[in-house]
Amino acid sequence: MKKNLHSYVLSSSFVVVILIVWEIGARVYNRSFILPTPTDILWKLWELRSVLLFVHLPATVSVMAIGLIASIIIGIALAVWMNRSKVAEKTFYPIIIVSQTIPIIALAPIFVVWFGYSIWSKVVVTFLITFFPITVSTFDGLRSSSKELKELLLTMGASKKDIFFKLDVPTALPSFFSGLKVAVTFSVIGAAIGEWLGAQAGLGYFSRRMMTQFDGASVFAPIVLLSLVGILLFLLVSGLEKICLKWRR
Amino acid sequence: MSKQVLQFKDVTFHYPSEDNTSLDSILEGIDFSVEDGEFVSIIGASGSGKSTIFRLVTGLEQPVNGDILLNGKKMTDRLGKVGYMPQQDLLMPWRTVMDNAVLPLEIKGMKREEAKSHVRKLLDDFGLKGVENALPSELSGGMKQRVSFLRTILSGSNILLLDEPFSALDAITRLTMQEWLLDQWKKWKKTILFITHDVDEALFLSDRIFVIIKQKPNTSIQEVKIPLDRPRSVRDLSQMDMVELKEQLIEKLRSRVEV
Numbered sequence A: 001m002k003k004n005l006h007s008y009v010l011s012s013s014f015v016v017v018i019l020i021v022w023e024i025g026a027r028v029y030n031r032s033f034i035l036p037t038p039t040d041i042l043w044k045l046w047e048l049r050s051v052l053l054f055v056h057l058p059a060t061v062s063v064m065a066i067g068l069i070a071s072i073i074i075g076i077a078l079a080v081w082m083n084r085s086k087v088a089e090k091t092f093y094p095i096i097i098v099s100q101t102i103p104i105i106a107l108a109p110i111f112v113v114w115f116g117y118s119i120w121s122k123v124v125v126t127f128l129i130t131f132f133p134i135t136v137s138t139f140d141g142l143r144s145s146s147k148e149l150k151e152l153l154l155t156m157g158a159s160k161k162d163i164f165f166k167l168d169v170p171t172a173l174p175s176f177f178s179g180l181k182v183a184v185t186f187s188v189i190g191a192a193i194g195e196w197l198g199a200q201a202g203l204g205y206f207s208r209r210m211m212t213q214f215d216g217a218s219v220f221a222p223i224v225l226l227s228l229v230g231i232l233l234f235l236l237v238s239g240l241e242k243i244c245l246k247w248r249r
Numbered sequence B: 001m002s003k004q005v006l007q008f009k010d011v012t013f014h015y016p017s018e019d020n021t022s023l024d025s026i027l028e029g030i031d032f033s034v035e036d037g038e039f040v041s042i043i044g045a046s047g048s049g050k051s052t053i054f055r056l057v058t059g060l061e062q063p064v065n066g067d068i069l070l071n072g073k074k075m076t077d078r079l080g081k082v083g084y085m086p087q088q089d090l091l092m093p094w095r096t097v098m099d100n101a102v103l104p105l106e107i108k109g110m111k112r113e114e115a116k117s118h119v120r121k122l123l124d125d126f127g128l129k130g131v132e133n134a135l136p137s138e139l140s141g142g143m144k145q146r147v148s149f150l151r152t153i154l155s156g157s158n159i160l161l162l163d164e165p166f167s168a169l170d171a172i173t174r175l176t177m178q179e180w181l182l183d184q185w186k187k188w189k190k191t192i193l194f195i196t197h198d199v200d201e202a203l204f205l206s207d208r209i210f211v212i213i214k215q216k217p218n219t220s221i222q223e224v225k226i227p228l229d230r231p232r233s234v235r236d237l238s239q240m241d242m243v244e245l246k247e248q249l250i251e252k253l254r255s256r257v258e259v
């Protein structure tokens, strides 16, 4: 506990130092359309609060939420299927790995062509980015369940269903949560990229629009908000993990 | 008269190998029977197939040849019919002592509350009172073995298979656990098959000892009766005839480990 606190102190003081250097540097440089100061950005955030919080934030959050939920459902389903059937594993696992070498960003414009400026083009990008960590970590978790424990359960007369729920699921949970933590941070990136390419609302979209207007502080303000959303989601998942995996402490 | 609860009739077994060339039989034409309420130890060199016999009894493996009879009847589906305590304690690290113990009852479909109250009555006997909500990682080695044994008892079977349960314990704890096990055995009136590497342990605990003798190409089992009354004390092992018996047993085992 104390050790934890200590590491937070270190990293936050480092951030404070960076911010101070940035503030001073940007003031000296004095071209706010390229490099706004942190205080400029905070001001902008305050100024734009209602449009950012009530128009663009909900748009981005719903993209992230739909994309994440889809990844979780489909990722878990696929992981379970691959764990059940050797054929499914041999078919999909290599494809899933190789698919990660395809730069999703490069593909994203295609989704705009297919789905237009609707929410779905962004959801697809988010889904594709978050799907990988969830599927692979869940699958690895399921696969790591102990053969000896499985045999012990069998000698107690356990059914396939017993083995899945009493052994495979608890074994896979820690790994699933690691994957989910990566996925929620990726979902911020996914949503932002999706919105850059074409959107009518959203924090990524707003930031990009301000870029064309040479309004530096307005470019950064939504990004600050985006990263706050990411941190919040991460903390949420960590909290959930602590509750579900009490036994690991 | 006492009845046979477990019989092997001319059982042959080998693990399937990838290339079907080297079908080195692990067990060949094995015959033995165990009576109701008996305590039988199995000793044999490492890799001689002791654990494999347990895998056959539990039904995790099927014999290539021969029959296995449980309580006088030939049984092919033996899963769920005998209590098996594996070589490692194999407790689920995410379950508390209570939840680990309750597992076999849960699998049999007993309601959670009923199963728990069932376990609660036994905690004291197993020296686990007060730690029912602890995690396995918080327990000592002896305690883990007791949880594992409790779980095995709760399988409800009259036959218990214990695979080197005490081999990881220190000498003192081991002695306490051996005495405790004999108490439990008497109390529950179970039939116990007990694998061990330790000849003294086998002599102290058993009615009979099966010595697995592996001489290519045949595996055979020799039975040795222990001429000691119960209750026993560790001191009985220093009697003249017991010391001789021990030497004989070690001789039998040693002839297999020729280097």
Ligand SMILES: Nc1ncnc2c1ncn2[C@@H]1O[C@H](COP(=O)(O)OP(=O)(O)OP(=O)(O)O)[C@@H](O)[C@H]1O
Pocket: B015, B016, B026, B044, B045, B046, B047, B048, B049, B050, B051, B052, B053
């Ligand atoms: N699942 C398996 N597949 C193939 N071979 C196996 C398997 N399990 C055990 N064996 C082999 O069968 C032989 C007997 O193994 P077994 O585990 O029954 O020996 P053991 O007498 O219990 O040994 P130990 O005293 O070391 O526990 C060994 O040579 C081992 O390599």
Ligand SMILES: [Mg+2]
Pocket: B050, B051, B052, B087, B163
């Ligand atoms: Mg063994």
